[in-house]
Amino acid sequence: RRKWKRVVSVLKELEEACETPVGRLRQVVDAMAVEMHAGLASEGGSKLKMLLTFVDHLPTGSEIGTYYALDLGGTNFRVLRIQLGGRRSSILSQDVERQPIPQHLLTSTSEDLFDFIASTLKQFVEKEESGSEPSPVRTRELGFTFSFPVKQSSLRSGILIKWTKGFAIEDMVGKEVVTLLEAALVRSGLDMRVALLVNDTVGTLALGRYHDADTVAAVIIGTGTNACYLERADAIIKCQGLLTSSGYMVVNMEWGNFWSSHLPRTSYDIDLDSESPNPNDQGFEKMISGMYLGDIVRRVILRISLESDIFGPVSSRLSIPFILQTPLLAAMHEDHSPELKEVAKILKETLEVDGLHARPATPLVGILKKIGRDGSGGITGGRNRSDVKMKRTVVAIEGGLYTSYTMFREYLHEALNEILGDVAQHVSLQVTEDGSGIGGALLAASYSSYS
């Protein structure tokens, strides 16, 4: 009896820490707006970097011809080719090839990495072009999606700030990314022009816009999370006298690093952050994205197990960081069977805690609601633009967490409706697919030197 009391109090405490009444959501929204302003006002003015992308126009649909993209953002990279028909949403064909990057190249030299990429690209081009009509005499054009932190100084130039995701090619930090790629293309003898450097969220925005002219922002909620949106150039105060052809520029928010004291942060979030390799960094991402959600819940289960005997003896597996991955958490959350069979199975097989004892622990499923309130904080924060009023606003959205985790998606939509009230009917979230690659190629078309 007393043990159960402990469980109930742990859960109650969690529930209170997680609560997101609409007032609290609004405070987060306001904090996000304040940080956006600060990040636009001065370099280093906010945890939100608000990076300039120099993309001042987006695909309109009139683009025509064949374009390439190179998408490097993890341990796989992809090469793509698309053919555009000159009308909105008319991608006539698209071909993609995915290549794992050999392990040794992740810590080798930039020359080795880019030679490998250039030779893969060359083979792809030759394969795709063989048998087709000889192309008109013009240089092929490529959008380079490079999803690592880059400080851009123009559409085609930017230096690598630091590596993430397992890469450690020291000679490349601080170097011009496009210059290195172009040098490798020359060495391989491939005639191709790098039209621009693209962040993956910007690719998603470009693809969303290609399909729908009202698209003004893009959000990715997958392993990590980030967003970009179209901002008025004169609002980008840190870059005085910024002239763009449209009067707008896409800003890469890097919102994974957002922070506000209004975010409903629990002791589990705090522990996860302090035990991570990058404490105090990417605070918002650690509260909502797919890489971390499972581990937050593992910590809750561990605490319940330590404070009560409802799971039997404490399983040593519960102490292994990241053993409960987010897709498994989603499967538990979405288990609507009366006996919670899936919950019991995952507890037993993954965490080696006794599923039978756990079965009466129905409240466990209730606590998983936490995910919903976190996700909602993310999207509503990003939507806090003053000009949404009655104009139709489309946000392109991608990422496995949003697309594959139904209840996450539903909570996010609920919170959006709650905060926006009547305005919600004018805001639509449109899922795009492969924006990082296809959007890169579309932007190469937008910025083609032949148009």
Ligand code: ADP
């Ligand atoms: P990435 O963000 O790594 O480029 P994705 O956008 O495909 O790739 O997102 C993958 C992430 O989405 C995974 O790391 C996982 O956290 C999350 N995810 C994938 N499938 C599910 C699922 N069924 N339920 C919950 N989360 C999922």
